[in-house]
Amino acid sequence: MxxxxxxxxxxxxxxxxxxxxxxxxxxxxxxxxxxxxxxxxxxxxxxxxxxxxxxxxxxxxxxxxxxxxxxxxxxxxxxxxxxxxxxxxxxxxxxxxxxxxxxxxxxxxxxxxxxxxxxxxxxxxxxxxxxxxxxxxxxxxxxxxxxxxxxxxxxxxxxxxxxxxxxxxxxxxxxxxxxxxxxxxxxxxxxxxxxxxxxxxxxDGPTRAYAHLRRLIAAASGSSWAEQLDAERQVMAELALTDDVRDGIAAFLARRAPTFNGR
Incomplete structure (x- = not known):
């Protein structure tokens, strides 16, 4: 500073x-x-x-x-x-x-x-x-x-x-x-x-998901229902490519805590 x-x-x-x-x-x-x-x-x-x-x-x-x-x-x-x-x-x-x-x-x-x-x-x-x-x-x-x-x-x-x-x-x-x-x-x-x-x-959480949620929540009051649904669909498809989602699903099925790395 x-x-x-x-x-x-x-x-x-x-x-x-x-x-x-x-x-x-x-x-x-x-x-x-x-x-x-x-x-x-x-x-x-x-x-x-x-x-x-x-x-x-x-x-x-x-x-x-x-x-x-x-x-x-x-x-x-x-x-x-x-x-x-x-x-x-x-x-x-x-x-x-x-x-x-x-x-x-x-x-x-x-x-x-x-x-x-x-x-x-x-x-x-x-x-x-x-x-x-x-x-x-x-x-x-x-x-x-x-x-x-x-x-x-x-x-x-x-x-x-x-x-x-x-x-x-x-x-x-x-x-x-x-x-x-x-x-x-x-x-x-x-x-x-x-x-x-x-x-x-x-x-320690899924920061990639958090980033998208920041944008979705900020946009919600200015979006229509249909627009918000479409935005959510696009984000879910993008996040499906991440390590966080893969480990999150695997951890849930294995009954263990996930490890999120933001990638």
């Missing part, structure tokens, strides 16, 4: 651990973090043998979103600075969302503003019971970034998207789970262990 070091990235036996590392600012996203997130996402996309990504954060908050002190400090350059930061941050989210491997995000404390995009690009979101989700943009006279207008509408529906994005409702972890915005809630003390367990379990 760059010299400022507000994002860390480590590769461990097929697992990428991407961590927000600006706890003194509650992981507020400034220009350095936006740029480093894009570097990290690009490194994940280019990594041979990658099998899963775990997104975590240091400190009591996951991220409070954009760094308002930084944005206030740029003065009249605010429009250009927002363009610079958001374009790179959104490019990072797009790359993470398009990876051929599962993405798990672990959330504690505040998760707000554009930082919510790091939840929306994930397949599994595990929230500590102290997590709180908020948009907050309307109070700033802003409409928001990070993909919340797409993700909350898709996951929770248009009425709840309005309540969250316009009315500014703050959701507890339990409410976020009930709305479908997080996958499950765990005690705060167990968040790190449960998130790592989940990421490593997915990394």
């Amino acid at each position: 760059s010299a400022s070091g507000v994002v860390s990235l480590r590769f461990e036996e097929g697992l990428a651990r991407l961590r927000l590392a600006r706890p003194e600012a509650h992981n507020a996203i400034d220009r350095a973090m936006a740029y480093e997130l894009l570097d990290a996402a690009s490194a994940c996309a280019a990594r041979p043998g990658l099998r899963a990504v775990l997104i975590e954060a240091d400190g009591p908050s996951f991220t409070v979103g954009g760094d308002l002190r930084h944005l206030h400090g740029v003065g009249d350059d605010l429009p250009a600075e927002l363009q610079r930061m958001i374009s790179r941050y959104h490019a990072a989210l797009a790359q993470l969302g398009a990876l051929e491997v599962p993405v798990v995000t672990a959330v504690q404390g505040a998760a707000a503003g554009g930082g919510l995009g790091l939840l929306w690009c994930a397949d599994v979101v595990i929230a500590a019971d102290d997590a709180r989700l908020a948009s907050g943009f309307a109070k700033l006279g802003m409409s928001g970034d990070g993909g919340s207008s797409w993700a909350v509408t898709r996951l929770a529906g248009a009425r709840r998207a309005w309540e969250f994005l316009v009315d500014g409702r703050v959701l507890s972890a339990a409410e976020a789970a009930e709305w479908g915005l997080v996958s499950r809630v765990v005690p705060a003390a167990g968040l790190a262990a449960e998130s790592e367990r989940t990421a490593r379990r997915l990394a």
Whole structure:
């Protein structure tokens, strides 16, 4: 990563651990973090043998979103600075969302503003019971970034998207789970262990199938029934050529655990 070091990235036996590392600012996203997130996402996309990504954060908050002190400090350059930061941050989210491997995000404390995009690009979101989700943009006279207008509408529906994005409702972890915005809630003390367990379990799974399932699930809301059936047929035929499917079938018949290698 760059010299400022507000994002860390480590590769461990097929697992990428991407961590927000600006706890003194509650992981507020400034220009350095936006740029480093894009570097990290690009490194994940280019990594041979990658099998899963775990997104975590240091400190009591996951991220409070954009760094308002930084944005206030740029003065009249605010429009250009927002363009610079958001374009790179959104490019990072797009790359993470398009990876051929599962993405798990672990959330504690505040998760707000554009930082919510790091939840929306994930397949599994595990929230500590102290997590709180908020948009907050309307109070700033802003409409928001990070993909919340797409993700909350898709996951929770248009009425709840309005309540969250316009009315500014703050959701507890339990409410976020009930709305479908997080996958499950765990005690705060167990968040790190449960998130790592989940990421490593997915990394040991049939990652070729997971890659196709990421695309199928993402496309489902925009596809007709017939289109989705045809897409599923094509994917099944393609996966039938893989070692994972052959061993999966053989393991089932032999009553043993399969060994998936992603090939």
